[in-house]
Amino acid sequence: MAARNSDNSDGGTMITYEIMAPFITCVNNLIKAITNSTIKVRCVRAYQGFPEDKDDKSLECVFHDSKGTRIQATFPNNLVQNFGNILREGGIFCIKNFFVRPNTLRNKASNHQFRLLMNVKTEMVEVNDHRFLREMFDFKSFSEVSQYENVDDSSFFDVIGVITGPGRVISQSKYRLIEIEISDENHNKLFCTIWESNVDLYLDQLKKIEGTIPIVIIQFCKRNLFRGEIRISTHFQASKVVINADVKEVKDFRMRIREDSRFVQQVSVIQGGQRVGGEYDDLQxxxxxxxxxxxxxxxxxxxxxxxxxxxxxxxxxxxxxxxxxxxxxxxxxxxxxxxxxxxxxxxxxxxxxxxxxxxxxxxxxxxxxxxxxxxxxxxxxxxxxxxxxxxxxxxxxxxxxxxxxxxxxxxxxxxxxxxxxxxxxxxxxxxxxxxxxxxxxxxxxxx
Structure with missing residues (x-):
């Protein structure tokens, strides 16, 4: 992959890329000693990194290769301007020249032993490949999430389910949250705490799905133990909450529950932004x-x-x-x-x-x-x-x-x-x- 400069009509410099039939390395074959590998990956998630540090504006990404193997990548502050506008979730990219580092992050978006650190020599270009694998979600079953053994509160994962308790906003001087109840196709339940910026996104989507069964995907959530009960929660900008998304995973889930009368009864009733129902329907x-x-x-x-x-x-x-x-x-x-x-x-x-x-x-x-x-x-x-x-x-x-x-x-x-x-x-x-x-x-x- 080579960069080529050309002048545009405004007198500036435009960078275009030529792919020179690179040798593609699988993510599992990356080694720390080689810094000029080329990978071909799909972007699963991109978000601003490390919210604990207010001065950190780095970009965190999760990619998967043609075999579905995921790896986390960091674009430091000085590279965000160059690559931030190129990266898009779902896009396929060829990336060359990066450091391979141990994955010792406190909050892991991938369980791979390594993570990628981009540098000033990194080259990246988006490519088209309709045959390339697309696995945007890594769902855990509710039964797996609810296991008490070896509670891992450092790794992100995804869940999908029906909103059976829409919750209500709790506002404090320093934070806002909303706790919702979701059910899987077998009516196993999980409580999820949605924090800060995701609260408004959740409420906006909830208003738009009146008259349908609300199927929610919580992408990049974390597991935690609260008063002896396993729950999940969003985590700063890393997490993403989508309701009734136009994706295959939601369509497949809806097909699996289409004959379940208990879910049909969960059709949303939005009144002034507050759904009355769910856990409070026919309260015993x-x-x-x-x-x-x-x-x-x-x-x-x-x-x-x-x-x-x-x-x-x-x-x-x-x-x-x-x-x-x-x-x-x-x-x-x-x-x-x-x-x-x-x-x-x-x-x-x-x-x-x-x-x-x-x-x-x-x-x-x-x-x-x-x-x-x-x-x-x-x-x-x-x-x-x-x-x-x-x-x-x-x-x-x-x-x-x-x-x-x-x-x-x-x-x-x-x-x-x-x-x-x-x-x-x-x-x-x-x-x-x-x-x-x-x-x-x-x-x-x-x-």
């Missing part, structure tokens, strides 16, 4: 009195918040910024026993108890950060005071009580298999719903 509630005889599992209950109290003497805790487990402060450092990491700072997260009543009984429920933030509409730091005054950790701020007491809420509880536990400890809340339309619809009539 248990009374607080019922909790005394239920076995292990999960259930929804209604409760009016009567009071708020600390949990073991505190209404928030210091959490690890990586795995959100509680940390221990030692010499101004924060040690986490969950991921065994030490950090210079910790994140403040909600953890408090609400006492609720319904028409049958009362119960104590433990709320963690996600549910607390949703009901309060704020994060911990919003309640810590200003002007140098810090609210005590062992006393519920009066503003929290003002906001919560009197709220009518649906709580999704996770029950253990021995009721003796709850004589001393509160029930753990996994999810809350305070959407007024849903609450008004299902609130017990005699309450």
């Amino acid at each position: 509630l248990k009374s607080l009195e019922d909790l005394s005889c239920l076995e292990e599992g999960s259930c929804w209950v209604f409760g009016k918040i009567d009071s708020v109290e600390c949990h073991y003497g505190e209404w928030y805790f210091l959490a690890c910024k990586t795995c959100v487990k509680k940390v221990r402060e030692v010499d101004n450092k924060f040690n986490c026993s969950g991921c065994t990491k030490t950090h210079t700072y910790a994140v403040k997260r909600f953890k408090f108890v609400v006492n609720v009543v319904d028409h049958t009984s009362n119960a104590s429920l433990l709320l963690w950060d996600r549910e607390g933030s949703q009901l309060l509409g704020r994060n911990v730091t919003d309640f810590l005071g200003n002007g140098g005054q810090v609210a005590p950790k062992n006393s519920i701020p009066s503003l929290i009580e003002e906001i919560l007491v009197g709220q009518k809420v649906f709580f999704k509880l996770q029950l253990k298999n021995h009721i003796e536990y709850y004589r001393s400890y509160p029930f753990t809340v996994n999810k809350v719903c305070n959407i007024s339309k849903v609450v008004d619809k299902y609130t017990p009539k005699d309450f």
Whole structure:
């Protein structure tokens, strides 16, 4: 592959490329000692790299060769202007002259042992080849994702499924998120947290698919363990969320579920940007009195918040910024026993108890950060005071009580298999719903 300069009508220099029948190397045959190899690959995904570094404007790409083998490539800041406008997802490229480096990235978009680092000698040109393999997605099954063994939170993968719980936006001072529920063709379910810029993209697409079964692809998501449950989430710019995309994978999935009446009932109903339905369709509630005889599992209950109290003497805790487990402060450092990491700072997260009543009984429920933030509409730091005054950790701020007491809420509880536990400890809340339309619809009539 050779570059040739020619003058254009504007007096500038235009670069064209001539492919000189290069010897194509398969991705699995690349070696670190050779820097002038030529590969022929399809671009699967391109995104701005390493969001942890605000000064890093590099471009990360994932390619696959004619055998489907994937490899990640980095175009450093100084090369983005040259190659950024050429690269496009789905395009086929011949690339020559690059470094082959060990794949030691913290967030891996490919499981290949190597990654590619482009340099000033790199040459790249897009080519046409209708016979070249096209594998834009690397789907994992829900059963594979849900396995507890060897939870890998560093590698990206793709999932496809039907949106059965569209979620609602949770906005905080520093972030926005929406948690959705998706089901595979066998009705296995996964929760997915969509973060930041992907929230608006998701909502915009959701509005446009009224009257159809919403099939979503989460490309380049990550797996994480949250309160003993495997979930997935998007990761900065790397992830991509598409609903009812015009691709073969979605068409094939739709064909496989076309006779399933349960999915037909999931046809979207968008009302003012909020889909009413999914998990809240025909909501089956248990009374607080019922909790005394239920076995292990999960259930929804209604409760009016009567009071708020600390949990073991505190209404928030210091959490690890990586795995959100509680940390221990030692010499101004924060040690986490969950991921065994030490950090210079910790994140403040909600953890408090609400006492609720319904028409049958009362119960104590433990709320963690996600549910607390949703009901309060704020994060911990919003309640810590200003002007140098810090609210005590062992006393519920009066503003929290003002906001919560009197709220009518649906709580999704996770029950253990021995009721003796709850004589001393509160029930753990996994999810809350305070959407007024849903609450008004299902609130017990005699309450």
